[in-house]
Amino acid sequence: MTFDIERDYVKTGHFRRPSFEGIRSNVPRILDKMHENHIIGTFFLTPEVIANCEDLVAEIKRRHAVGLHSHAYYQPEFKGWNADGDSLACYSPDQKTRMILRDIGTYRHCLGKLRLFRIGRLEPDQTILKVVSEEGCQCDSSYHATNYGLLERLRVALKYDFKEKPVKYHLYGLEPSHLMRDQAVILVHPLTPPGKSDKEVYDENHLMRMIDISSRYCDPKDLTSCINTPQESPNGYD
Numbered sequence: 603m604t605f606d607i608e609r610d611y612v613k614t615g616h617f618r619r620p621s622f623e624g625i626r627s628n629v630p631r632i633l634d635k636m637h638e639n640h641i642i643g644t645f646f647l648t649p650e651v652i653a654n655c656e657d658l659v660a661e662i663k664r665r666h667a668v669g670l671h672s673h674a675y676y677q678p679e680f681k682g683w684n685a686d687g688d689s690l691a692c693y694s695p696d697q698k699t700r701m702i703l704r705d706i707g708t709y710r711h712c713l714g715k716l717r718l719f720r721i722g723r724l725e726p727d728q729t730i731l732k733v734v735s736e737e738g739c740q741c742d743s744s745y746h747a748t749n750y751g752l753l754e755r756l757r758v759a760l761k762y763d764f765k766e767k768p769v770k771y772h773l774y775g776l777e778p779s780h781l782m783r784d785q786a787v788i789l790v791h792p793l794t795p796p797g798k799s800d801k802e803v804y805d806e807n808h809l810m811r812m813i814d815i816s817s818r819y820c821d822p823k824d825l826t827s828c829i830n831t832p833q834e835s836p837n838g839y840d
């Protein structure tokens with residue numbers, strides 16, 4: 603089970619000052635529920651969450667694996683932004699390289715060595731993945747399974763040192779029967795503020811039901827179980 607922890611996108615979009623009200627309210631309840639069911643997950647945090655929600659991040663990394671989630675939200679220091687600025691495709695290779703090195707720097711400063719990565723919007727960008735691989739990241743989860751065909755598998759195997767764990771299901775498309783299959787990577791966006799229901803982003807009742815069901819049928823793990831370094835810390839830092 604994997605979670606993208608980022609700004610309240612529904613509320614503020616990518617242009618305005620970020621709000622973190624949604625994750626501050628929702629994530630602690632999810633953590634409690636996971637703890638109650640002995641479930642370990644992987645949380646991909648945006649650099650702005652790492653910088654703005656220290657207590658929440660500390661709480662997450664006490665029990666779960668943490669990784670970096672790089673988004674191209676409006677970033678005034680980079681000029682490639684336009685009306686569709688949430689996409690990394692708006693930036694030049696040089697800008698993207700500087701952006702991802704800065705994000706990795708933020709992550710390292712607060713959380714240690716980067717071992718897990720997921721790109722924003724599940725739009726794998728080859729410039730960024732190359733830097734992520736060169737920086738020693740061991741596991742990437744930037745692809746959706748539907749876009750991870752033979753060609754992409756070949757590309758990842760030839761170009762990068764990390765293992766790819768594509769996302770198989772979003773929470774809103776998840777059925778109990780999916781949880782009985784092995785190795786499914788499930789994506790949850792726990793950000794919609796209370797009182798607003800955007801089922802495609804976050805459906806808390808459905809999530810809690812899935813956690814209950816999964817604790818009965820399978821053994822949800824964090825993505826570091828795909829990295830062959832059993833003696834290292836599961837939290838991804840030394």
Ligand SMILES: [Zn+2]
Pocket residue numbers: 606608671673721722723
């Ligand atoms: Zn995201």
